[in-house]
Amino acid sequence: MKNLERIVLDPAVMGGKPCIKGVRVTVGTIIGLLASGYSNEDILKMYPYLQIEDLKEALAYAAWRSEEIEVPLAIA
Known part of the structure; x- marks a missing residue:
């Protein structure tokens, strides 16, 4: 995934969920809408402080994330 300019993951904001930078709107909220x-x-209109680029990057992030494969860690 290219460098994200508008999506941040900060454990101190919204429990670490991916959010639009500078606001408390999660990628999940945008994708759900x-x-x-x-x-x-x-x-x-609902979130007038967002820009169309925020929505596009949220969608791109969600698409990228859905293609990731999670592999369980082997316990020795």
Whole structure:
């Protein structure tokens, strides 16, 4: 994944969930709204401090994350 400019993961903010930088809106919130049928314009009206680039990067991050493979650690 390219360097994220708008998504941050900070344990002190929203329990470490990926969020839009500088605000407490999670990637999950944005993806959930899109999946529920809200348009980009609807979301930007609900969260006027967001920009379209925030929504695009949230979607790109979610797509990238969904392709990651988690492998359990072997216990010795």
